[in-house]
Amino acid sequence: MNKQNIPDIVIQRLPIYLQALNQLLREGRGVVSSAELGHLVMVTAAQIRKDLSYFGGFGKQGSGYNVIYLIESIRAILNLNQIWPVVIVGVGNLGQALLRYQGFSRKGFEIVLACDINPSLIGTRINGLEISDINNLEENLRRLKLQIAVLTVPAACAQNVADKLVSYGIRAILNYAPVVVKAPEQVHIINIDPVVKLQNLTYYLDTKDYQGLDNK
Amino acid sequence: MNKQNIPDIVIQRLPIYLQALNQLLREGRGVVSSAELGHLVMVTAAQIRKDLSYFGGFGKQGSGYNVIYLIESIRAILNLNQIWPVVIVGVGNLGQALLRYQGFSRKGFEIVLACDINPSLIGTRINGLEISDINNLEENLRRLKLQIAVLTVPAACAQNVADKLVSYGIRAILNYAPVVVKAPEQVHIINIDPVVKLQNLTYYLDTKDYQGLDNK
């Protein structure tokens, strides 16, 4: 099975399956059927089986999937059997919060570098990590050989910073800045501007002062 | 045009178009073609025209779309011509960061309520807002008639808190907790656990200590 052939949308669902499987593990469950797992993550049983079948057969007819074995299998597929070092670029409110967030290290992502352009931040420590000067970014990235960057800079400089990150070897960017950041296709980018997500939700809500221009 | 018939995925793209259009507006651009807008947000020109056509015709043959008019049209479609009050539930690291984040209010989302279960937080102020007791959530939500909640509580209580939010009238949830939160179908939920997004990216990266179980 070739990595190229597997739809992105299948890969996107795997971490969610993993989340549910870990929950089952904590509850002491040994096996789970595609029907039950599907119920937990809100997808059909057929979809779960189809998604997994891209990578092989992990279940047993008649009983279902061994929870531990499926967890280990998905972790292997997603390359999660290692600690991934991460850089946070931009230590504003969001960047600081992510630095303090315990969830990353608990799940195998270690923030090993945080940088900013603000002189009053550079040299200070947050959660034990010293904030470095963004002007030393190239040197630091080349030394640490990082592949993953979390981008929490203002919109105005996001593309510029992203270009630099890519030229210094970054291969994956989690972008919180409110712009669509572009990069060569071998670089993977996920955009998660929270405002975009909220603006998506408001479409479905009742509004008090609707001033529509359309025929909705 | 019936709201039911429009694919969710179309609605998801509208805020991104808006983002790019606002950028064009700042640059002083008066009109833009579907080809150029598509280039900015990495979708085809045909898709932009198709997406917009669900709501009406906003362009002019020969020249393209008036930037200001299209911004106003999309804002109307997404119900953005009002300030949306929001509650943040759970004032840990992430919740605190979002409270301090300026991007929400700048884009029309005002955090009017923040609550937590931790007695040492309740009564303190962050960014001018007093943290309230989560035990008063029902009373506060009924009074403020909020429809949007940002969920930044630990995974273990996320579903429980979400159930309460729904029963108190919340209709949209932006969920940062690392679990798939379930709700009746008239309640809209977007999950944005950052770890899930990172786990998606690692699939595509080079790994040093691969221990695969599969045939990739």
Added chain:
DNA sequence: TAGATTGTTAATCGATTAACAATC
């Protein structure tokens, strides 16, 4: 008018689901 670009239809592409033989 000539050139450009929309809005829309039909064709294509890809993802989801249903169904069931295989088999635990």
Added chain:
DNA sequence: TAGATTGTTAATCGATTAACAATC
């Protein structure tokens, strides 16, 4: 063995793209 559930194929469904008449 009987019952259950997988893995996979084929059918269906839905989204994207190509093409072009309409028209600015």
